[in-house]
Every structure is written in C-alpha cells, then in structure tokens.
Amino acid sequence: MDEPLHRARREHCPPGGCEPQLLLDFRNLDDHALDAHWIPIVQSSGDEELFRKLHPRATGQSVTQFLVFQSENPNSIISSIGQARENARMVRDQITAELWEEINRLYLFLYSPRALQLWRESPSDFFLTIKNGSLLLQGLTDATVVRNEGWFFTQAGRYLERADKTSRILDVRHASLPARGVPVDSSQADALGWSAVLRSCSAWDAYKALHGAEVQPALVAELLLLSDEFPRSVRFSVRHLNTVLRRISGVHEGRFSNDAEKLAGRLLAELQFSTVDDIFDIGLHTYIDVAQMKLNAIGDALFQAYIFQPFHLQEEYELRQQEEQQQQADLGRAHRPDPTPPA
Amino acid sequence: MATILPTLASDLPKPFRPYETGGFYDEMISADGTVRQHYRHFLKHFGAVTPEEFDAKRRAVDLAFLRQGVTFNVYGDSQGAERIFPFDLVPRIIPANEWEKIEAGLVQRITALNLFLHDIYHEQHILNDGTIPAHYVMSAKHFRREFVNVKVPGGVYIHICGTDIIRDGQGNYLVLEDNARCPSGVSYVLENRRALKRTFPEIFEAGGVRPVEIYPTELLKVLNHSAPAGVAEPTVVLLTPGPYNSAYFEHTYLARQMGIEIVEGRDLLVRDQHVYMRTTKGLQPVHVIYRRIDDDFIDPTVFRKYSALGVPGLVNAYRAGNVSLANSIGTGVADDKVMYYFVPRIIKYYLDQEPLLPNVETYLASEDADKKYMLENLDKLVVKAANEAGGYGMLMGPHASQAEREDFRQRIEADPRNYIGQPMISLSRHPTHFEDEGFAGRHIDLRPFILYGDKTVVIPGGLTRVALRKGSLVVNSSQGGGSKETWVLYGNH
Numbered sequence: 001m002d003e004p005l006h007r008a009r010r011e012h013c014p015p016g017g018c019e020p021q022l023l024l025d026f027r028n029l030d031d032h033a034l035d036a037h038w039i040p041i042v043q044s045s046g047d048e049e050l051f052r053k054l055h056p057r058a059t060g061q062s063v064t065q066f067l068v069f070q071s072e073n074p075n076s077i078i079s080s081i082g083q084a085r086e087n088a089r090m091v092r093d094q095i096t097a098e099l100w101e102e103i104n105r106l107y108l109f110l111y112s113p114r115a116l117q118l119w120r121e122s123p124s125d126f127f128l129t130i131k132n133g134s135l136l137l138q139g140l141t142d143a144t145v146v147r148n149e150g151w152f153f154t155q156a157g158r159y160l161e162r163a164d165k166t167s168r169i170l171d172v173r174h175a176s177l178p179a180r181g182v183p184v185d186s187s188q189a190d191a192l193g194w195s196a197v198l199r200s201c202s203a204w205d206a207y208k209a210l211h212g213a214e215v216q217p218a219l220v221a222e223l224l225l226l227s228d229e230f231p232r233s234v235r236f237s238v239r240h241l242n243t244v245l246r247r248i249s250g251v252h253e254g255r256f257s258n259d260a261e262k263l264a265g266r267l268l269a270e271l272q273f274s275t276v277d278d279i280f281d282i283g284l285h286t287y288i289d290v291a292q293m294k295l296n297a298i299g300d301a302l303f304q305a306y307i308f309q310p311f312h313l314q315e316e317y318e319l320r321q322q323e324e325q326q327q328q329a330d331l332g333r334a335h336r337p338d339p340t341p342p343a
Numbered sequence: 344m345a346t347i348l349p350t351l352a353s354d355l356p357k358p359f360r361p362y363e364t365g366g367f368y369d370e371m372i373s374a375d376g377t378v379r380q381h382y383r384h385f386l387k388h389f390g391a392v393t394p395e396e397f398d399a400k401r402r403a404v405d406l407a408f409l410r411q412g413v414t415f416n417v418y419g420d421s422q423g424a425e426r427i428f429p430f431d432l433v434p435r436i437i438p439a440n441e442w443e444k445i446e447a448g449l450v451q452r453i454t455a456l457n458l459f460l461h462d463i464y465h466e467q468h469i470l471n472d473g474t475i476p477a478h479y480v481m482s483a484k485h486f487r488r489e490f491v492n493v494k495v496p497g498g499v500y501i502h503i504c505g506t507d508i509i510r511d512g513q514g515n516y517l518v519l520e521d522n523a524r525c526p527s528g529v530s531y532v533l534e535n536r537r538a539l540k541r542t543f544p545e546i547f548e549a550g551g552v553r554p555v556e557i558y559p560t561e562l563l564k565v566l567n568h569s570a571p572a573g574v575a576e577p578t579v580v581l582l583t584p585g586p587y588n589s590a591y592f593e594h595t596y597l598a599r600q601m602g603i604e605i606v607e608g609r610d611l612l613v614r615d616q617h618v619y620m621r622t623t624k625g626l627q628p629v630h631v632i633y634r635r636i637d638d639d640f641i642d643p644t645v646f647r648k649y650s651a652l653g654v655p656g657l658v659n660a661y662r663a664g665n666v667s668l669a670n671s672i673g674t675g676v677a678d679d680k681v682m683y684y685f686v687p688r689i690i691k692y693y694l695d696q697e698p699l700l701p702n703v704e705t706y707l708a709s710e711d712a713d714k715k716y717m718l719e720n721l722d723k724l725v726v727k728a729a730n731e732a733g734g735y736g737m738l739m740g741p742h743a744s745q746a747e748r749e750d751f752r753q754r755i756e757a758d759p760r761n762y763i764g765q766p767m768i769s770l771s772r773h774p775t776h777f778e779d780e781g782f783a784g785r786h787i788d789l790r791p792f793i794l795y796g797d798k799t800v801v802i803p804g805g806l807t808r809v810a811l812r813k814g815s816l817v818v819n820s821s822q823g824g825g826s827k828e829t830w831v832l833y834g835n836h
Binding site for chain 1: 409410411412584585586587588589591592594595596598599605623640650651652
C-alpha cells in the first residue's frame with residue numbers, strides 16, 4: 001500500500017517560479033548580491049552542496065536550471081514529477097484511469113522537447129503549465145477518488161509535504177531577519193522579497209484581504225504558520241494530517257495509537273497555542289528548522305507504522321529488480337525470419 | 344463512395360489498390376484477386392475514410408496508448424525507456440465458420456492437456472502404456488517431481504492458456520505452441536479493442552463483432568471456481584513479480600478490471616500452511632492466487648533458494664489444499680517443445696479423437712527415424728532447441744551456411760533429446776499500414792486465450808501479432824513486432 005507521497009510535492013508554485021520576475025527588478029546585482037539572492041532558495045530544499053558541485057555561480061539561470069530540469073537533483077521539478085509518475089505506475093491498480101493519464105501527460109510533456117522550448121520562450125507560461133497540471137491532479141483526485149484508506153494515505157502525504165514546503169518557502173527570507181525578535185522596519189527590497197514568498201504560497205490575496213497592502217514579515221509568518229483558515233498554512237495542514245491519520249487507524253482524534261499520531265498531535269497543539277511573538281522570540285529560522293525536523297519524524301513514524309518491512313537491504317532490493325525483469329513476459333516468441341515465398 | 348461491396352481488387356478503396364499478396368496466403372485478398380467475403384463489409388466502410396483522416400486517427404491512437412501507458416518497456420529509473428507496442432489499425436477478421444473450428448480445436452486441446460497433466464502427476468497411465476516414452480516426461484525441464492500425487496483443486500492444472508496459432512500457405516490453421524505457464528498479452532487485446540472502438544465507431548457498430556470485454560469477468564469466474572472446497576467467499580489475489588517486470592501494466596490492468604488485490608511475494612506470508620496477506624489492518628486470509636511468477640521463483644524454500652520474489656511456504660500451503668494457484672505448479676511440462684510433438688497422441692489417448700487443430704509437422708531428434716530425416720534435410724528444416732533456456736537459437740536450414748548446419752549436426756548428435764525439426768512454414772500475411780509504403784503485407788500469427796473452469800471459454804479472437812519488418816516472421820515485441828485487433832464475426836460476413 002505504498003501511496004504516491006511525492007505527488008503532493010508539486011502542488012506548490014515552484015520556489016523559482018516567481019523569482020525570474022523578481023530578477024528583472026534587480027538588473028544590476030553583482031555576483032555576490034546574486035548569490036545572496038538565489039542561494040537561500042537552493043538552501044530551502046537542502047540542496048546547497050549538490051548545487052555548488054554542479055554549478056560554479058548562483059545566477060537566476062543556474063538556480064532555475066538546477067531546480068527545474070536537473071535530473072541529478074532529486075528535488076528538481078523533473079525528478080519529482082518523474083518519481084510521482086513512477087509511484088503512480090506502481091499503484092496503478094488503485095488509482096483512477098483519469099488520474100493516471102493526467103500525471104502521465106504531465107510527465108510526457110516535461111520530458112519532451114516542447115517543455116524546454118516553452119521554458120526558454122516564456123518561463124512564466126512554463127511554470128503556469130506545471131502549476132496547473134498539479135492543480136488538475138489535485139482536483140481530479142478530490143473529485144473522483146473513493147474516500148477509502150488509500151485516499152487517507154494520499155492526504156497524509158499531501159498535508160505533510162505541504163506543511164514542510166510552506167515552512168521552507170517562508171524560511172527563504174530568514175537572512176533578512178534578525179536572529180530573534182519581531183522585525184520592525186523592512187526596506188522596499190525586503191517587502192518585495194516577502195511578497196514573493198506570499199506569491200509562492202498562493203497567499204498574496206489572502207494576505208491582502210487580511211492585512212492590506214503593506215507587507216510585514218511578522219504578519220506573513222503568522223499567516224503561513226499559524227492561520228487556521230488559510231489552506232496552505234502549516235497549522236491548517238497539520239490539523240488535517242492529524243485527522244486523516246486517525247481515519248486510517250480508526251482511533252479518536254484526541255488519542256493516538258502510534259508514534260506518527262502522537263507526534264502529529266503534539267505539533268498541532270503547539271501550533272494551535274502559539275502566537276507569532278512566541279515564534280520570533282525563538283527566532284523564525286530556528287523555529288522552522290525544528291518544525292521541519294518534527295515533520296520528518298512524523299513521516300518516518302508513518303512509514304514505520306504501516307509500510308516498513310524488515311528486509312529493505314540494498315542487495316535484496318537489487319536482486320528483486322533483477323528477478324522481476326527476468327521473469328519472461330511470455331509475449332512474443334521469435335518464429336523464423338526470412339521465408340521464401342512458395343514457388 | 345462505392346455502394347457495392349468490394350469483391351475485386353479493383354473495387355478496393357484506393358489506398359489498397361497497389362497491394363500485393365506476394366504469393367503468400369493473404370487474410371484479406373484471395374489468390375484470384377478477390378476480396379474475401381468477411382472483409383467486404385469492413386472495406387466498404389473503410390473506403391469512406393480519407394487518407395488524411397486515417398493518418399490523424401492513427402496518430403491519435405498512438406498518442407492515446409502512450410498516455411495510457413499501454414507500453415512495454417525497460418524499467419531502470421524514473422526515465423525508463425518506454426515504447427508503445429506498435430498497433431496497426433486494420434483489424435484481422437475471422438468469420439464465424441472458421442472461428443468455430445479454431446475454438447473447438449482449442450477446447451479439445453486444453454481439455455486433453457489438463458487430463459495429461461493430471462495423469463502424469465498421478466497414475467501415469469500414458470507412460471506405463473508406452474504411449475509416450477517415459478524418459479521424455481521425466482527429463483522435461485519443467486516436470487516437477489515434488490508434485491507427483493499432490494491433489495490439485497478440481498484436478499485442474501491449466502486454468503489460463505495462450506496458444507499460438509499460425510496459418511500456412513494453403514490457409515490451414517496450425518498450432519505453433521501452447522503457453523501454459525504465465526501467458527500474457529490479453530491486456531493488449533482489451534486495450535486494442537477500446538482503441539478501435541473509439542477510432543472507428545461507425546465501422547465497429549456495423550461490423551457484427553463478438554465482444555472481448557468479457558475476459559476479466561470470465562477470468563474471475565475461473566479463479567473463484569478454483570478455490571479450495573468449503574470456502575464461501577474466496578479472497579483472490581494476483582501475485583506479480585513487481586513493477587519492474589515488463590508485463591506489470593497487464594498485471595495492474597487485470598487486477599483492477601477484476602477488482603482484486605495485486606500483491607508481491609513480500610505481501611504474503613504462510614502460517615500453519617495457510618496463506619495470508621499483510622494489510623494495514625492485519626493479516627487477511629488468501630484462498631486463490633492468480634500467479635504471474637514462474638514456478639522457479641515462487642517459493643524459495645522449494646525451488647530457487649535465493650529468489651526474492653516468492654513466498655516461503657507457499658508450496659506447502661498448496662499441497663495442504665489451503666490455497667489454489669492458477670495456473671497450477673508443474674504445467675511447464677505441457678508447453679515443452681518436445682512434449683508438443685506428442686500432443687496429437689495425447690488428444691487421441693484421453694479423448695479418443697483426432698486433433699481438430701493440427702500441429703506443425705515436427706521431428707524429434709531423439710527418435711531414430713526422425714533424427715535420420717533431420718540430418719539428411721538440414722537444408723530444408725528449421726531446427727530448434729527444446730530447452731528454451733539454451734540460447735543457441737535456431738537453425739534456419741534453407742538460409743544457413745554449410746558451417747552453421749554442420750554445427751547443428753554436431754549438437755543434434757550430442758544431445759538429441761533437446762532438438763526438434765520443423766519444415767519452414769510461410770505464415771499468412773495481412774495488409775498493414777506503413778507511412779512510406781501505404782498498405783503492405785506482413786506476416787501474422789494469433790494468440791487466443793482459453794479459460795478452463797466451470798466451463799471452457801475461449802475469448803473471441805485474441806492477440807494478432809504482426810512482424811513489422813518487411814519479410815520478417817519475428818513477431819516478438821522487442822524485435823520489431825506489433826499487434827492488430829482481431830475481430831471474430833457473429834456471422835460469416
């Protein structure tokens with residue numbers, strides 16, 4: 001019952017997606033400034049070391065290449081969609097045909113020359129295509145999948161990923177903040193940076209509706225971490241995660257029957273009973289770091305509870321693959337080549 | 344468009360007019376140049392499709408197959424090289440009177456093979472009588488001694504069989520080989536049918552074609568029927584080697600169509616000689632396993648010791664009668680190339696009938712008279728190794744060099760039990776579309792699927808495979824093969 005957890009990853013606007021726009025506003029940045037501007041984005045997915053190995057300079061070009069088309073980067077868009085599609089293929093008997101076709105379509109597009117072409121001609125159109133593809137998949141899933149155990153597993157993966165990703169996008173701006181304490185003044189550059197964060201979480205309109213046009217870091221953090229109404233906030237995601245975990249085990253929401261439920265419950269309580277001042281007292285970056293570790297722990301515990309089987313040794317895995325491929329699909333035996341026509 | 348049904352080649356829709364039968368038996372056009380009766384209706388409708396429309400439809404079908412992932416492939420990483428199994432839009436059509444003969448022949452064959460398997464795994468009358476020399480069975484690679492005297496549910500060994508049929512230069516249907524272990528390809532049959540219905544709905548509706556969509560229902564009936572006695576609602580699962588197997592698409596497809604769980608070996612465990620599957624809610628009993636894993640890999644405690652794919656203890660559970668396997672263990676002896684030689688004798692022995700579907704004439708090197716004939720006629724025969732794991736290939740007598748023939752002469756002398764000889768058959772041909780050539784003749788065969796349960800059901804038609812390379816007889820998907828839809832008509836036209 002391995003569920004396609006990676007599918008959830010692609011539901012966020014890719015971190016680089018709004019940045020080309022941003023770059024156009026900063027034409028005169030030198031290398032150092034470019035680096036300072038772009039590296040946090042690479043750091044947000046934990047890939048700085050890999051990035052430095054593959055690219056000498058952090059520019060808009062190299063960072064977006066790394067995040068979008070680099071197959072050596074397991075977190076790139078192309079790798080994520082490839083893995084999601086592979087996961088879908090493995091559980092094909094359990095997902096609807098429409099869902100399979102759409103993820104396959106997205107995958108085929110991304111691996112075709114058209115994708116590169118679109119990317120070069122119009123990056124924003126390219127990103128829009130990816131984003132819409134992801135949203136379509138979410139909509140299809142919502143609209144057609146029976147609410148059975150499989151469904152709850154996909155939701156668990158989705159909310160876990162969403163909480164993680166929102167926190168990472170928020171963290172991109174941490175360098176512009178003091179280590180602790182609520183930030184007071186933000187420069188115009190800062191404000192643009194924080195707007196980009198909001199847009200990356202599709203939270204720009206939600207923010208404006210709540211707080212008006214002035215973008216303040218503390219309010220952005222509050223919306224993205226603690227809002228119970230905004231569907232992409234960490235708190236909202238963790239709340240739903242708690243619910244679906246208990247739908248899988250059948251246990252009451254106030255209780256837990258495994259480590260995943262226990263840890264998720266604790267994290268939810270913390271988010272429910274914190275203010276943004278509490279968070280900035282610790283320091284936004286520190287807080288987010290800890291939150292991400294907790295989310296990882298929940299993911300591990302989920303795996304241990306339901307999926308782990310005690311034989312995942314690399315050699316066994318390779319042997320399995322070999323054997324699977326060896327099993328002759330009994331289709332098509334050679335007859336004889338090149339007959340001569342009858343006299 | 345013509346309102347007359349095309350009978351003469353000159354009445355054919357324009358794209359077909361340059362078509363040549365090349366001296367082979369052609370499925371569509373007979374030797375005197377007339378269109379065979381059962382193709383006339385199709386051609387009349389097909390004539391209304393312009394070449395542009397045809398091209399557009401062809402591309403649409405290819406794209407649909409790609410999107411649906413109806414592919415066969417080499418999986419390695421998430422960028423596995425996938426190819427669609429090439430599909431030709433022109434269906435192969437079989438009239439009712441021909442089909443009824445094929446069907447009767449297939450039913451006869453699987454009945455006899457099941458009786459044969461039951462016999463050789465129990466009293467072995469056919470060996471004791473000397474009808475088949477015992478050493479052929481005992482030395483067969485897939486004869487499972489461990490299974491002698493094991494009771495199998497309903498006495499049925501082969502539940503699902505895929506028998507390959509060809510047509511010779513005179514238009515006679517011949518059996519080329521049986522596939523009684525894990526025959527595959529039926530998912531292409533079902534997907535091809537869906538594709539053609541979508542692409543040419545009008546032609547289809549008018550065609551009077553027998554449905555194939557019943558296959559998953561009938562298969563599930565057979566599986567349920569094979570359950571151990573006394574189980575009211577058996578749990579049926581499909582056991583797959585895993586997602587890296589090239590037929591995985593078919594495994595998931597059939598599992599979904601039947602509404603059963605698909606499992607890998609590690610999802611199952613055996614306790615007290617009962618089989619269970621691991622679920623998120625604990626262990627659930629399993630009664631019937633539709634297994635798509637070979638005997639060799641199915642239980643590491645009995646067969647291959649280091650296999651990671653199987654279920655330890657499964658064979659014990661099977662012997663104890665607590666789980667059914669479809670197909671049963673040990674069926675490989677029936678699709679052994681040497682055993683093939685004896686099938687006409689087997690039919691006569693158990694059913695007292697002449698085979699309705701003849702074999703291709705075959706010579707067994709281990710029989711002295713046959714060996715003499717083979718060695719004297721190496722330039723005329725095709726010689727094959729009976730043991731398919733021996734990758735020595737085949738000798739194409741008429742096209743081989745003196746050195747190659749000499750090599751095979753030595754091999755035959757050294758190990759006669761493992762060689763058979765057959766005359767070269769000119770397979771029938773069928774118009775197939777190519778971008779550069781238009782419609783050209785290519786060799787085809789047919790693989791019907793036979794289900795043996797409460798009753799014997801043969802799916803109308805089956806998979807028609809095409810050797811796409813000009814002049815080639817190789818229909819194998821990885822060597823330039825493709826497929827066609829197969830239409831069995833309710834009537835004769």
